[in-house]
Amino acid sequence: MRVSRLLLVTLRDDPAEAEIISHKLLLRAGFIRRVGSGIYAYLPLLWRVLQKISAIVREEVNAVGGLETLLPQLQPAELWERSGRWAGYTAGEGIMFHLLDRQERAFGLGPTHEEVITTIAADLLRSYRQLPVCLYQIQTKFRDEIRPRFGLMRGREFIMKDAYSFHADEEDLRRTYQDFDGAYRRIFSRCGLRAVAVEADSGAIGGSASQEFMVTAEAGEDLILASPDGRYAANQERATSRAGAAVPLPAGPFRVLATPGQSTIQGLCSAHGFDPSQIVKVLLLVARFADGPDQPLLISLRGDQQLNDVKLANVLTARLGGERGTLLEVEPINPEQVQRQGLAPLPFGYLGPQLEDAVLAGARDWSTHFLRLADATAAELERFVCGANGGEAHRVGVSWSDLGLKPEALDLRAAQPGDRCLHDVSQVLVASRGIEVGHIFQLGRKYSEALGARFTNEAGQEEALWMGCYGIGVSRLAQAAVEQHHDANGLIWPVAIAPFELIIVIANGQEAAQVALAEQLYGDLQAAGVDVLLDDRSERAGVKFKDADLIGIPWRLVVGRGAAGGTVELVERAGGAKQELPAAELAATLVPLLLAQRRGLALDLPAQGEGA
RNA sequence: CGGGGCGUGGCGCAGCUUGGUAGCGCGGGUGCUUUGGGAGCACUAGGUCGCAGGUUCGAAUCCUGUCGCCCCGACCA
Known part of the structure; x- marks a missing residue:
């Protein structure tokens, strides 16, 4: 190719629309042009890059048995209703673009393809003799991101390689999952990228095991916590760790302490010499589900810990998802909401875990009982300080049994850099940032059961297919490469x-x-x-x-x-x-x-x- | 959606506070000179100042509304 014929248009100045270096450089060097928020034209230079990445992806996915296909982007709502994801993907902060056709039939613009592929599989796969099968495509995906960002990093339209595998049993699924793990490592290294595999939350896709592949870069949106020995690495939203020991509360009788104006952990500690780990803090949240009333939550955490909202969402889905459907949203309860529910004001800043359900009586659209959850660090405290639920006071030296509560110990806390690792207490978690370029999931039978994708096994019985799915953000990967490989010129x-x-x-x-x-x-x-x-x-x-x-x-x-x-x-x-x-x-x-x-x-x- | 910011020739910006009819750099075109790290000189084209109302003799500038974009938070490949 001759540059004179390449339509090479480079810019001297940084475009005002770009913030991070890779986005600036792709614009300046004439690789992309913005068409709308989160919508980009891939210019000839970038298209060549994307094709080279795609070729590498194809080779490696073919090598582990993938069959390339091309699936529709326009997907009937009915498919998504059958999998139970229509509400979650369209209502509330759902990310699926959706539309009505001239007959008023509803469609979604594919943000992912589990529903379509599983329907096809249900149609084609009948016998264990056909298994395993793995189909994939390299396709444009549409997601109505809450906030598109950083050029190709988080676009509303982007290119993704997505693969789906179907198996007769879980072991076979695990084998393919392992194959993809290897294929992904080869793909990223062949693309010249330093990437790390980390344990991940499976989020809206669902399923059991899942692993993300992160391109390490300062501009990454994800926080990775890893042990220096290389044996543990996880996305912070999933990471587990050992919390530091609590400072024991000095012996002394139970008392009620007047704490006017001391409505924060910090204020309380500096006024009375408490350590944050001696306090049980209470968060009031409300969870909105697709069906049924909004559910008020009373979460107890040790004062020095932070809530991990991904872990919380997973617990909520496990507890209530069965009866109330998809979890749409969790948000903190504020005084205005309490008023809107027609309830008396709550003692924010002085809440204790013993707050009675009676405060919810008569709520307009809330359930009238709290779902009470406690992180293990709080549940394990013998004696602690907590809010007195009124009177600008705290209780000091109480125990769970004093309060008449028996909290179940859950993992709801966010692991932090500096925490000790579960697998080896001598290891301390270290933080780094990463760009998620790949994610592999063992889906299990979630979609096959919902969509009736069944096969006949060796014993002649019908059962649901085991599934895995495996994604790579192809256009994101291109920009991640820039983030990792550039200099001042x-x-x-x-x-x-x-x-x-x-x-x-x-x-x-x-x-x-x-x-x-x-x-x-x-x-x-x-x-x-x-x-x-x-x-x-x-x-x-x-x-x-x-x-x-x-x-x-x-x-x-x-x-x-x-x-x-x-x-x-x-x-x-x-x-x-x-x-x-x-x-x-x-x-x-x-x-x-x-x-x-x-x-x-x-x-x-x-x-x-x-x-x- | 909440918070912050920005919309002025293709790109980057000034002008707005204190209304008087738009300017700078880069880029584009033509000519001459130059020719190993974003050249010089000269000439030149190009703007409904996001849009709609309003105030005013007069609005890029003041007021109201609206649309779009960017940044911080919830989302994910």
Whole structure:
């Protein structure tokens, strides 16, 4: 390709719309253009990158038995009603774009494809003899994100590879899940990305085990907690840890302590010398479900701990999802809401776990009983300080039995960096940030049961299929690569996913010898299978160098002053190392380097096999 | 949705407080010079100041409404 024909439009200034470096660079270097919030055009340079990533993904997914398909994006609401996800995905803060057709039939624009694929599987799969089967597609997904962000990182329309596997039993599912784990590690390393696998929450997709693949980068939206020994890594929303020991409350009789104006843990501690770990704090929240009344929650946590709302949502779904359907939302209760329910004001700031259900009597649309949950750190306290539920006072030295409560110990707390690990107390969790580029799930039979995807097993009996699903954010991965590979001058694409591997810069387009040699090398390198770009524009050399750096082509060949004598200059974008060499030796020098670089990073895990 | 900010030639911005009919840099076009790290000079084209109302002799500027975008929080590949 010739740059003169590439519609290369680069920007000198950072566009005002971009915040993080990868987004700025993709815009400046002419890879993307914004069309609307969270909606981007993939320009020719980026499209080449996306195709290279897709090709790597295809090879690796095919290698573990995937069959490529293309599924519809326009999906009948009925499918989603059958899986029970229509409400959760469209109502409240649902993320599915949905619409009515001329007959008033409802449709969703596919944010994911479990429903469609499971329906197809139900139709096609009848016998264990057909199993296992794994289908995948590389497809545009639509999600009405609450807040689109950072260019391709969180778009409302984006490209995803999603694969779905079907099995006769759970062990077979586990095998494929493991295969995908390996395939994903190979994919990211072949793309030249440093990625880590972490334990994850399975969120709205559901299912049991799930693992995320994070590209490590400061701009990442996820917090990863990992042990330095490499044996444990998890997304913070899922991470478990050992909380520090509580400071025992000094012995003394039970008393009620006047604490006017001390409605925060901090205020209480600094006024009376308590340690936060001696206090049981109470959070009042309300959970909204698809069916039934809103459920007030009374959550007890040790004063020094933070609530992990993902863990809470999982507990709520497990407890109440059966009867009340999808959990739509959990939000803190504030005084205005209490008033709107027609209830007397609650003693916010002085709440204790013994707050009686009577305070909810007569609520307009709330259930009149609290769902009471306690984190283990709170439940395990022998004696503690808690709110007296009125009178601007706290109780000091109470026990759960004093309060007439027997809290069940749940894990509701957020693990924090610095916490000790469960698997080894000598290990301390360390935080880093990551961009989630892949997520693999063992779905189990959630969708197959809901959608009636059954097969006949070896014993001649019908049973639901076991399923797994496996996603990679292809367009997000492209931007994550930029986040990980750039410098002050622009992008630095890993060779394996670079839009072009090498750019030939004609230093002076008016020197016939330079043009002739460049044209000859351009032809030679194309013939040698190199993805080569020729900058034949009538620009000054400086402009071409700046653009070559900005768009991040990994190798640059300068045909300049030495052209008459048959020498050229080869420059590696990363690091900037230069070498002068005779043009005749170029292919022999470059091609072996490219062959090695096309394989991406070396894999850390030898067990996962070879990267190319 | 809550909080913060911004909409002015293609891009980045100034002008707005204190109303008087729009300016700078980059980019585009033409010509000459230059030619290994975003060249110089000259000429030139290009703007319903997001949109709609209002106040005023007069509105980019003041008021009201509205739309869009960006950032912080809930969502996820």
